[in-house]
Amino acid sequence: MKFAGIIAEYDPFHNGHAWQLAQAKALGAERVAVAMSCSLVQRGALPLLPEAVRTRSALTCGADLVFALPAPCACAGAEAFARAGVALLAAAGCDGLVFGAETPDAALLMEAAELLDSGSYRAALKAQLAGGARSFAAARQAAAAQLASDERVAALLDKPNNNLAVEYCRAIRSLAPRMEAYPLPRQGANHGEALHSAHGQFASASALRKLWAEGGADAVAPYVPEAVFPLYQEAYAAGQYTDFSAAGRCELALLRSACRDKAPFADIRGVSEGLEHRLEAAVRTSTTYDELLDALTTVRYPRARMRRLAMDAALGYAADSFPSLPPYLHLLGGRKDALSFLKGCSLPASHSLARLRESGEACARMAEAQLAAADFGALCRVSPEAMGSLLRQKNIFLT
Numbered sequence: 001m002k003f004a005g006i007i008a009e010y011d012p013f014h015n016g017h018a019w020q021l022a023q024a025k026a027l028g029a030e031r032v033a034v035a036m037s038c039s040l041v042q043r044g045a046l047p048l049l050p051e052a053v054r055t056r057s058a059l060t061c062g063a064d065l066v067f068a069l070p071a072p073c074a075c076a077g078a079e080a081f082a083r084a085g086v087a088l089l090a091a092a093g094c095d096g097l098v099f100g101a102e103t104p105d106a107a108l109l110m111e112a113a114e115l116l117d118s119g120s121y122r123a124a125l126k127a128q129l130a131g132g133a134r135s136f137a138a139a140r141q142a143a144a145a146q147l148a149s150d151e152r153v154a155a156l157l158d159k160p161n162n163n164l165a166v167e168y169c170r171a172i173r174s175l176a177p178r179m180e181a182y183p184l185p186r187q188g189a190n191h192g193e194a195l196h197s198a199h200g201q202f203a204s205a206s207a208l209r210k211l212w213a214e215g216g217a218d219a220v221a222p223y224v225p226e227a228v229f230p231l232y233q234e235a236y237a238a239g240q241y242t243d244f245s246a247a248g249r250c251e252l253a254l255l256r257s258a259c260r261d262k263a264p265f266a267d268i269r270g271v272s273e274g275l276e277h278r279l280e281a282a283v284r285t286s287t288t289y290d291e292l293l294d295a296l297t298t299v300r301y302p303r304a305r306m307r308r309l310a311m312d313a314a315l316g317y318a319a320d321s322f323p324s325l326p327p328y329l330h331l332l333g334g335r336k337d338a339l340s341f342l343k344g345c346s347l348p349a350s351h352s353l354a355r356l357r358e359s360g361e362a363c364a365r366m367a368e369a370q371l372a373a374a375d376f377g378a379l380c381r382v383s384p385e386a387m388g389s390l391l392r393q394k395n396i397f398l399t
Contacts, residue, residue, distance in 0.1 A: 001096030004029035005089030013057035021062035037074035039373035044307030064338035071373035082167035090176035101165035104183035113169035239383030247380035248289025254314040327362040333396030351395040
């Protein structure tokens, strides 16, 4: 592996992310490119910190190029998220994908990916869902257990990072067969796990967001690289971080406004089984964002999926609004000696989103969807910004 790729959110960037970048170089990578969620993250929310802070953090700690994973691709389920990230990094020329997993066994993860791509698995999954499985995740694991010759394959799907790792492997098989998978063990606390001394200097991003909410930038200091911490202090002092209370109210306001139209959510991507009616009813009766999610969430419809659905509806992301895979490479920042790698990209590449928007119809539609998310996020910061900030954002080049 000479040119490693990493798909990340850096929400926020922490010691575990710095360790992963170092490991990519230790595995032989001369350069590392990152596909980083831009303006939205996979859980269906705004990131805590803006792109400029997250990009500079990554570059400071070993990344060579940071590309934007467009907002519609970032705010997506595991399969779509993985496919978009792999397609983007393959277009950048990466020959290896480095990612975390609870079970860092590349062969086993690829075996699971092959199983999930099989017709027999799809038939078994359909039967599980028709038979009343309590959730998609439960049906998925049961179908895999029914077919896998190695019980470890089905057991993989019981862990969140393994699930995403398998989707990365499926995307590699489908979109980038020359790319190699390099799974690494997850460091420290698992996603959503409370912090304790056994985790040492490693904390999950969700735990750090909670610490930030309780104590600001200073509260996360033990868990972020020393070189990155001043960036967080500056962002906190300037109010350049998301006010999630304001974001929830703004999102609900957009949804209420949409309800003035007839069948407002019928064309929103991800709608099925009458979810558009469920969403409209919840919007009409909810007075807070949390109430909205409580009304939508069931065993069958997990909270993360409902957060993504609500965000898509708020931003007007219809099923046919934009291509499913990134049609361009939007460079958020890079090290100057790595910029020559852009010459080998197989998609239009530029630091200017305005320029990329002029690169064809697909690029224009994706850029407009990206700008909608960016403008929403800019309004929801502690110190709000005007529209168009992503178009005016200066590129970050480090020597």
